Amino acid sequence: xxxxxxxxxxxxxxxxxxxxxxxxxxxxxxxxxxDGRITNYGEREGLxxxxxxxxxxxxxxxxxxxxxxxxxxFNGSQWIDVSAExxxxxxxxxxxSFDRTxxxxxxVDNSIMFLPPGQSTLVTADTHLDGDGKFLxxxxxxxxxxxxxxxxxxxxxxxxxxxxxxxWIRLGDPQLGPVGVTLIxxxxxxxxxxxxxxxxxxxxxxxxxxGLTVGDSADVFCSGDGMTGPVSSTxxxxxxxxxxxxxxxxxxxxxFRESRITRVALGVKANSNGFALAAGDDGALLxxxxxxxxxxxxxxxxxxxxxxxxxxxxxxxxDPEGIIWLGGPEKIWRSAGLRWVAIDLPVHNxxxxxxxxxxxxxxxxxxxxxxxxxxxxxxxxxxxKWDRYGDPHGKHDNRQ
Numbered sequence: 001x002x003x004x005x006x007x008x009x010x011x012x013x014x015x016x017x018x019x020x021x022x023x024x025x026x027x028x029x030x031x032x033x034x035d036g037r038i039t040n041y042g043e044r045e046g047l048x049x050x051x052x053x054x055x056x057x058x059x060x061x062x063x064x065x066x067x068x069x070x071x072x073x074f075n076g077s078q079w080i081d082v083s084a085e086x087x088x089x090x091x092x093x094x095x096x097s098f099d100r101t102x103x104x105x106x107x108v109d110n111s112i113m114f115l116p117p118g119q120s121t122l123v124t125a126d127t128h129l130d131g132d133g134k135f136l137x138x139x140x141x142x143x144x145x146x147x148x149x150x151x152x153x154x155x156x157x158x159x160x161x162x163x164x165x166x167x168w169i170r171l172g173d174p175q176l177g178p179v180g181v182t183l184i185x186x187x188x189x190x191x192x193x194x195x196x197x198x199x200x201x202x203x204x205x206x207x208x209x210x211g212l213t214v215g216d217s218a219d220v221f222c223s224g225d226g227m228t229g230p231v232s233s234t235x236x237x238x239x240x241x242x243x244x245x246x247x248x249x250x251x252x253x254x255x256f257r258e259s260r261i262t263r264v265a266l267g268v269k270a271n272s273n274g275f276a277l278a279a280g281d282d283g284a285l286l287x288x289x290x291x292x293x294x295x296x297x298x299x300x301x302x303x304x305x306x307x308x309x310x311x312x313x314x315x316x317x318x319d320p321e322g323i324i325w326l327g328g329p330e331k332i333w334r335s336a337g338l339r340w341v342a343i344d345l346p347v348h349n350x351x352x353x354x355x356x357x358x359x360x361x362x363x364x365x366x367x368x369x370x371x372x373x374x375x376x377x378x379x380x381x382x383x384x385k386w387d388r389y390g391d392p393h394g395k396h397d398n399r400q
Contacts, residue, residue: 005023005031006025006029006031006042007025007026007029009025009026010024010025010026010236011024011025011053012024012236013238014055014056015238015240016057017057018061019035020032021033022055022063024051024052024053024054024065026051027051028042028048028049028050028051029041030052045078045079046072046078047067047072047079048067048069048070048072049069050067050068050069051067052065052067053066053067053093053094054066054093054094054095054096054097056104058098058102059102062074062075064096065079066093066095066107067093068094069091069092070083070091070093071083071086071088071093071096071106086106086115087122088106088122089111090108093108094107094109095107097137097143099155100141101116101117101158102116103115103156105135105143105155105156107129108122110128110130111124111128111129112124112127112128112145113125125155129147129149129150130147130149130150131147131149132147132180132233132234133145133147133234134146134182134233135155136181139185139186140188141156141157142154142158143156143157146180146233147168148180148232148233150168150170151169151170151171152169152171153167153168179193179233180232180233181233182231182233182234182235182237183237183238183239183245183247185239185245186243187202188202189201191237191247193231193232193233193235194220194222194230195230196230197222197223197225197230198221198227199220199221200220201219202219227249228251228254229249229251230249230250231248231250235247235248236248243258244256244257262302264298264302264304265302265304266296266298266304267304268289268291270289271289273290273314275287275288276288276289276315276316276326277316278316278317278318278326279318284297284299284300285298286298286324287316288310288313290312290356291311291312293306293308294310295307295309295313295326308340309340310328310333310342312328312357314328314356314359315327315328315357315359315360317361319362319369320363321363325361326340327357327358327359327361327371328358329356330344330348331343331344331345332358332371343381343384345357345358345373347373347379358373358374359372359373359374366382367382368380368382369381369382377389378390
């Protein structure tokens with residue numbers, strides 16, 4: 001963190017919505033990092049020697065902190081001890097959070113307590129912790145309580161009562177073993193720690209209500225995927241403004257970025273020339289392969305349809321007018337609405353000589369299509385007629 005930070009033993013991180021990063025230390029004190037500047041807070045500023053465990057911000061923008069020596073509230077320069085004012089029965093506070101109504105939730109030893117707006121002292125909830133816990137807020141405003149021994153339950157939901165808020169939902173992967181929720185991202189995806197790495201669970205509320213099964217989510221990451229180590233349910237985790245998810249592991253800091261590339265199960269293998277690709281209409285993709293039925297249409301939903309007509313494709317091109325051209329060893333095809341029009345190449349018998357045929361196509365400003373044929377040369381197609389490029393007499397040689 002640099003020589004300006006009072007300690008390298010970081011316990012918690014909290015990114016302010018107004019910018020900057022708060023750092024809490026295991027042996028007391030905190031730092032605020034913003035625009036390259038570090039401001040440190042210790043005993044002189046009101047923070048105790050005990051560990052700084054958690055940060056939270058109320059509706060007015062006031063920052064609160066949970067420590068092993070009670071709760072402090074920040075006035076802009078000093079941390080004010082409000083433990084007695086809140087009626088804390090003990091001083092060991094492991095975490096705190098505010099829900100969207102402005103209610104303050106705190107964990108005092110193994111008890112969960114809350115302070116509704118307008119009240120002065122904390123009320124004990126009928127929920128207790130058996131293990132390490134964490135408050136997590138979903139994108140819909142639901143405040144979840146995670147416990148690595150009991151599972152997860154919703155403490156508050158802005159859309160009304162939820163089944164999950166009545167009972168603990170026990171977590172455990174049939175194959176990976178015990179799991180705990182580390183982060184809920186802005187899409188509502190649950191990032192769950194496992195003994196070997198991390199599991200990403202989409203549509204978590206519906207799935208968790210019925211218990212995890214082997215087939216729920218294939219998004220499992222471990223050291224073989226580049227992770228630096230295992231993640232615990234209490235590990236620091238956050239999602240930045242670009243959508244990257246950051247996780248503190250036993251071996252370092254890992255960043256997950258959503259790939260914009262989606263794997264498509266085409267069902268066929270390409271030869272040494274690979275696949276030919278061209279943009280289709282309405283977000284579709286045209287794929288050519290050197291096969292008997294070698295043209296495919298891939299929609300935005302990643303469904304694959306075989307295109308009837310074109311065959312043994314090794315070149316694909318979409319011209320400026322939106323016409324799609326596919327090239328093979330003996331013909332080219334052009335799209336005409338839902339039909340494909342076949343056009344013979346000006347050279348023949350390429351297949352018998354193991355020539356692959358068309359290797360490139362492009363249309364110039366005049367509307368003439370240029371076609372490069374392997375070992376035969378470059379030809380032009382104008383108004384349905386072929387001529388060899390560079391031949392002043394416009395002739396082509398069919399004997400190639």
